[in-house]
Amino acid sequence: GGSSPEEPGTDASGPSKVTVGVIPIVDVAPIYLGKEKGFFSSRGIDLELVTAQGGAAIVPGVLSGDFQFGFSNITSLMIAQTKNVPVRIVANGAASTGVPGKDFGGVAVAKDSPITSAAGLAGRKVAVNTLKNIGDTTVRESVRKAGGDPAGIEFVEIGFPDMPAALESGQVDAAWVVEPQLSAVKAAGGTVIASNFTDTAPNLTIAAYFAGTKLIADEPELVKNFTEAINESLAYADAHPDEVRAVLSSYTKISEEVRTALILPKWPTEVNRASLATLAALGTTDGIFGDAAPDLGKLLP
Amino acid sequence: MRIVYWLGLPIVLVVAWWVATAGSTDFYVPPLQSIVAVFFDVWTLDRLRADVLPSLLRLLAGFALALLLGVGLGVLIGSRPRVRATVEPVLEFLRAVPPPVLVPVIMLFAGIGDGMKILVIVSGCVWPILLNTVEGVRAVDGVLTETARAYGLTGPARLWRLTLPAASPQIVAGARQALSLAIILMVISEMFAASSGLGYTIVEFQRSFAIPEMWTGIILLGLLGVVLSGLFRLAETAILGWYHGLRRAQKG
Amino acid sequence: MLDVNGLRKTYTGDGRTIEAIRDLTFTVADGDLTCLVGPSGCGKTTLLKCIAGLLPPSAGTVTFAGSPVTAPPPGMAVVFQEYGRSLFPWLRVAANVELPLRQKGLARDRRRELVASSLAAVGLADAHTAYPWQLSGGMQQRVAIARALAYEPRVLLMDEPFAAVDAQTRADLEDLIRGLWQRLGVTVLFVTHDIDEAVYLGQRVLILSASPTVVREDLAIDLPSSRDQLHTRALPRFTELRTHVYEQIQAAKRSVPA
Amino acid sequence: MLDVNGLRKTYTGDGRTIEAIRDLTFTVADGDLTCLVGPSGCGKTTLLKCIAGLLPPSAGTVTFAGSPVTAPPPGMAVVFQEYGRSLFPWLRVAANVELPLRQKGLARDRRRELVASSLAAVGLADAHTAYPWQLSGGMQQRVAIARALAYEPRVLLMDEPFAAVDAQTRADLEDLIRGLWQRLGVTVLFVTHDIDEAVYLGQRVLILSASPTVVREDLAIDLPSSRDQLHTRALPRFTELRTHVYEQIQAAKRSVPA
Amino acid sequence: MKPLLGLAGLGGFVLLLEVIPRAGLVPSRYLPPAAEIAVALGGELADAGFWAALRDTLSGWVLGLLIAAVAGVVLGLLIGAVPVLRELTASTIEFLRPIPSVALIPLVVVLYGASLQSKLVLVVYAAFWQMLVQVLYGVRDVDPVADETARAYGLGRAARIRHVLWPTALPYVMTGLRLAAAVALILCVTGELGIGAPGLGARIAVAQSSGAIPDLYALIVVTGLLGVAINVGARAVERHALRWHQSVRGEAAV
Numbered sequence A: 001g002g003s004s005p006e007e008p009g010t011d012a013s014g015p016s017k018v019t020v021g022v023i024p025i026v027d028v029a030p031i032y033l034g035k036e037k038g039f040f041s042s043r044g045i046d047l048e049l050v051t052a053q054g055g056a057a058i059v060p061g062v063l064s065g066d067f068q069f070g071f072s073n074i075t076s077l078m079i080a081q082t083k084n085v086p087v088r089i090v091a092n093g094a095a096s097t098g099v100p101g102k103d104f105g106g107v108a109v110a111k112d113s114p115i116t117s118a119a120g121l122a123g124r125k126v127a128v129n130t131l132k133n134i135g136d137t138t139v140r141e142s143v144r145k146a147g148g149d150p151a152g153i154e155f156v157e158i159g160f161p162d163m164p165a166a167l168e169s170g171q172v173d174a175a176w177v178v179e180p181q182l183s184a185v186k187a188a189g190g191t192v193i194a195s196n197f198t199d200t201a202p203n204l205t206i207a208a209y210f211a212g213t214k215l216i217a218d219e220p221e222l223v224k225n226f227t228e229a230i231n232e233s234l235a236y237a238d239a240h241p242d243e244v245r246a247v248l249s250s251y252t253k254i255s256e257e258v259r260t261a262l263i264l265p266k267w268p269t270e271v272n273r274a275s276l277a278t279l280a281a282l283g284t285t286d287g288i289f290g291d292a293a294p295d296l297g298k299l300l301p
Numbered sequence B: 001m002r003i004v005y006w007l008g009l010p011i012v013l014v015v016a017w018w019v020a021t022a023g024s025t026d027f028y029v030p031p032l033q034s035i036v037a038v039f040f041d042v043w044t045l046d047r048l049r050a051d052v053l054p055s056l057l058r059l060l061a062g063f064a065l066a067l068l069l070g071v072g073l074g075v076l077i078g079s080r081p082r083v084r085a086t087v088e089p090v091l092e093f094l095r096a097v098p099p100p101v102l103v104p105v106i107m108l109f110a111g112i113g114d115g116m117k118i119l120v121i122v123s124g125c126v127w128p129i130l131l132n133t134v135e136g137v138r139a140v141d142g143v144l145t146e147t148a149r150a151y152g153l154t155g156p157a158r159l160w161r162l163t164l165p166a167a168s169p170q171i172v173a174g175a176r177q178a179l180s181l182a183i184i185l186m187v188i189s190e191m192f193a194a195s196s197g198l199g200y201t202i203v204e205f206q207r208s209f210a211i212p213e214m215w216t217g218i219i220l221l222g223l224l225g226v227v228l229s230g231l232f233r234l235a236e237t238a239i240l241g242w243y244h245g246l247r248r249a250q251k252g
Numbered sequence C, D: 001m002l003d004v005n006g007l008r009k010t011y012t013g014d015g016r017t018i019e020a021i022r023d024l025t026f027t028v029a030d031g032d033l034t035c036l037v038g039p040s041g042c043g044k045t046t047l048l049k050c051i052a053g054l055l056p057p058s059a060g061t062v063t064f065a066g067s068p069v070t071a072p073p074p075g076m077a078v079v080f081q082e083y084g085r086s087l088f089p090w091l092r093v094a095a096n097v098e099l100p101l102r103q104k105g106l107a108r109d110r111r112r113e114l115v116a117s118s119l120a121a122v123g124l125a126d127a128h129t130a131y132p133w134q135l136s137g138g139m140q141q142r143v144a145i146a147r148a149l150a151y152e153p154r155v156l157l158m159d160e161p162f163a164a165v166d167a168q169t170r171a172d173l174e175d176l177i178r179g180l181w182q183r184l185g186v187t188v189l190f191v192t193h194d195i196d197e198a199v200y201l202g203q204r205v206l207i208l209s210a211s212p213t214v215v216r217e218d219l220a221i222d223l224p225s226s227r228d229q230l231h232t233r234a235l236p237r238f239t240e241l242r243t244h245v246y247e248q249i250q251a252a253k254r255s256v257p258a
Numbered sequence E: 001m002k003p004l005l006g007l008a009g010l011g012g013f014v015l016l017l018e019v020i021p022r023a024g025l026v027p028s029r030y031l032p033p034a035a036e037i038a039v040a041l042g043g044e045l046a047d048a049g050f051w052a053a054l055r056d057t058l059s060g061w062v063l064g065l066l067i068a069a070v071a072g073v074v075l076g077l078l079i080g081a082v083p084v085l086r087e088l089t090a091s092t093i094e095f096l097r098p099i100p101s102v103a104l105i106p107l108v109v110v111l112y113g114a115s116l117q118s119k120l121v122l123v124v125y126a127a128f129w130q131m132l133v134q135v136l137y138g139v140r141d142v143d144p145v146a147d148e149t150a151r152a153y154g155l156g157r158a159a160r161i162r163h164v165l166w167p168t169a170l171p172y173v174m175t176g177l178r179l180a181a182a183v184a185l186i187l188c189v190t191g192e193l194g195i196g197a198p199g200l201g202a203r204i205a206v207a208q209s210s211g212a213i214p215d216l217y218a219l220i221v222v223t224g225l226l227g228v229a230i231n232v233g234a235r236a237v238e239r240h241a242l243r244w245h246q247s248v249r250g251e252a253a254v
């Protein structure tokens, strides 16, 4: 991008303005909570959160300097890395709960579906939010673990919000859904037949906060402060689920009822490197990185 | 001479693009050279057959359907002021709903197959045809209308021999608009529940940070637009020969 | 055959109200050839459109063959004053003439024949394949006339149909119409500005007043029924009649009734 | 003033090639009033458009005041045969007449005055605020004439300008044009189908042959220059001239040159 | 009379929306009946955030539409009036037009970020073509006799554009404006949806990802009603500006 970044943090006297591109989903609750709790302002960061629909808009925003930081799922970041997009993870984002059947995302089928386990998905139509990404990779792994053959699965791209309807109307046989849609599916009588995150790795890291390498090089102080603030937020969120559920109402429209019942992700402060290596290996096998393989050393902080 | 006209400006623009991006280090705006370099690697015959052809067929199906629907409804609405007054607000309502939020609703009714994608194309590109047909029908010359009435031209004969030809210049204008919209909507429709197709491929390139490849897709869309509009021009010349003659009549 | 009774037409719209026709009552018998003359803007075209069922009158009625006219009655042909705009620009000349015949359900051969003969009658035998906008004004007008003739109507309404043709062609067309009328017994209502023409053609000339219009005079033309351009026009009675009509129009134009 | 030299116009297009004008050569002096007559479709309109610089000739030249005409020369007004279509439907009558005056850069008051006087001259003093399509055919034609008159042109080209008006109005307008011509010395080229009109109006009548067109006769009208409807038309010389023209047109229509 | 008919039409549509889910044609969970949407709409209307979003969307829309309309009309008249320009630009126009605005999202984000500007670029890009093409077709509709009249009376090119080309193209322009207005609104909302620029679109995105279906439809209804409002305005302008045109005067007569 031609536009020059707004030189955040250079002004030593006042707080530096920091814009973060996030997706309005449960995963980013800690940063909203942290903002509310003053974890950022106490470090001289005047935080602004801008919601976008997905990585497609956030990554260019980070590269152009419009956002200083962004939130993205790990596989997308790995893909970016293989394409030499100059970004690097600065803090953990969200992680699987690691409890099979009680994760914040999973593979669900509709009421009365004949499919009862991941093995039954072979040859079926399965919805994921984005093809060639974390969804299909992990679902395949679930199927493998259950002894099925993932080769014949027909993945269909459907946005999370549209999955409950697609599932119920039988347009797909199964869907990989996350909260809050997971709750909606369950409410409509659907059942979770596999927890693809936990099947892939224990405590799989799903998403992370990242920044452009230029910012990391030019303003280490700011990045350090941001990382600390995020980490404090993550830890606080993990410890105070009720406050997390409360803060959800400030930036989402998830109904009260669902908010109190939905399964929250885990928010460890450390990126689980081993799980990422697994994810990278799976992705490479599935060919989602093309011919390349991600170099995690260049991606992780 | 024609060729010079057709190629003149594009060549200038391409050269300008080439020069302007020659040393570009911007991740999202790669040098044109590197875009061109990957073009033929990306758009192999196989890929054209697997991704572009189905898209194209859906596009044509959607366009044809929109044409039918737009002209049919347009004639009805345009020739009856009361019908127009009744349905116009509803149509305007539907028209203002953005396709990306409309698609999920369409999916409720039409599933996620080709039918849905064609419907999405129709839902977007029917409007210019409809509006132009309505206005074209309303604007049929009063003397011609009276002539037709005096000679007992009613029913289908009136439709085929008066209303449609008289409104055809404006209908064609609408169809021309719709054609490019159809291409755009083809892309949008493939952002939902797709795993192949030209639009999907472009989005997929974009998501996987294959930026030069994404640009080749955009260029292909443009080229597709040029080819389709060339075909359209042929059809237009055939249908509106009289009109072009009439409008040029006294120009020498 | 044709009864116009207390006809009145007022145009409103766009802040302008024009009483075009105040009160017209007259009858045209079956097989009559009536000419209508009157000052420009007096409502001749309006009257013709009301008779043709193309324009709803503000008051009064038009009755055709016993039934009130609300839509164009079948078997009627009209030549419009705006001849140029009344031709379908997307149809070639032959197709323009043929279109009403198709609508009438005539067989193809019969249509061909009628198209060819009527175009030949107006002197356009070699213009079949031209588009109307490739023709001169007079030629366009003749196509409109040919279309009406080919239709073989029972009633023929003509609104200044010869305005754009040269004197010689006009004379030929006048004789054509009279011949047709005598041969086939069509009822003809003929609007013209040419007083000689009105007297030469008509059995009867209706002279209209200036707008708001009433019938100023209903003049029977007592010339011999077999007429020709040279002799009829040279008759003293012809001159008398035309002078009379001229004076009437002149008077009509002057005295605009309140 | 106006030189037409070897003019030729062939229309091509849509598979149809029409040699409208074969070879026309004539000169119109400054301040002449020339009438053009000829059979329908012989190319009068085409000729007028070539002279006006609206249509490029296929061969030959038109020279106006010494320089070749390629675009409409300034100071020229045209009344088109298709009067209806030459009025702008989006402008009211007064605005239609006023538009060329604005273009000429006249002051507002002067424009008002010209519009009012020219509309009054054609008998439309109370139609200022009507739209053209609210007027009768003859009224529209008179608006087109008023527009040309208000323009105060040096050259006035008129293509059957009185075709749609009644006899009385026509006579009035003829006298209006002659008066204007005598008073202001405008050069007038006047196409008409009415032979009496051509003889009554013109100093000179150009008789054209049928298409492909050449000049058949260039007839000087040796009538006294002060003319009036009653007496001039009653002159024996008038009758001689009109009979002559009539015969020429008749002959022109018959003998189509190879 | 006419507004009443229109209201009746809308009423019928609302009824349909109420009946379809109630009759079980689609699960009401995913397409809530009209009454539920109305309740959600009431909730939105009571929310200050909604009004701020509406203001954001409207400002982007008005500005974008204005730019697109002016540019489309000016360039259209210019290109249409000069045949050489028309020939020269034809192929380029055909190339650029089918490029979807949505495909430009990453590019504009790079250039302008999640700001009003990027929204504007999208809106202008999409709406501009609608205007331009309509104007080009409209210009072609000029009656040669009218144009010749203007030329004969010495109207220069600029004056002819003003007095002949423009009024002739006006009906096409009006249609173009109505098309462009809706497209601009759509792109405004879609842009907000994708880029995250503040506005109704961003609110729709939140409602969508939160599974708040009635709220989602309430917001869609708002965009639809904006469309209706736009049309009411356009028709009012048309009744005045085109009262000379067959389409308006023809219907006034009956």
Ligand SMILES: Nc1ncnc2c1ncn2[C@@H]1O[C@H](COP(=O)(O)OP(=O)(O)OP(=O)(O)O)[C@@H](O)[C@H]1O
Binding pocket: C011, C012, C018, C020, C038, C039, C040, C041, C042, C043, C044, C045, C046, C047, C081, C211, D133, D134, D135, D136, D137, D138, D139, D164, D165, D166
């Ligand atoms: N559509 C219309 N709207 C309003 N007024 C109209 C309309 N048509 C005609 N008029 C008015 O009605 C009157 C009669 O018009 P009409 O065309 O019938 O006259 P006419 O006798 O045919 O005249 P002409 O001989 O000039 O053709 C005129 O004053 C005219 O201005």
Ligand SMILES: Nc1ncnc2c1ncn2[C@@H]1O[C@H](COP(=O)(O)OP(=O)(O)OP(=O)(O)O)[C@@H](O)[C@H]1O
Binding pocket: B249, B250, C133, C134, C135, C136, C137, C138, C139, C164, C165, C166, D011, D012, D018, D020, D038, D039, D040, D041, D042, D043, D044, D045, D046, D047, D081, D211
């Ligand atoms: N645009 C055109 N394309 C093709 N041919 C044309 C065109 N305009 C005129 N013509 C032909 O040129 C010839 C002369 O036409 P023009 O209009 O000049 O005749 P005119 O003398 O004005 O006839 P009228 O008295 O009937 O108006 C006609 O044969 C006509 O068919």
Ligand SMILES: [Mg+2]
Binding pocket: C044, C045, C046, C081, C159, D136, D137, D138
């Ligand atoms: Mg009339």
Ligand SMILES: [Mg+2]
Binding pocket: C136, C137, C138, D044, D045, D046, D081, D159
């Ligand atoms: Mg002519």
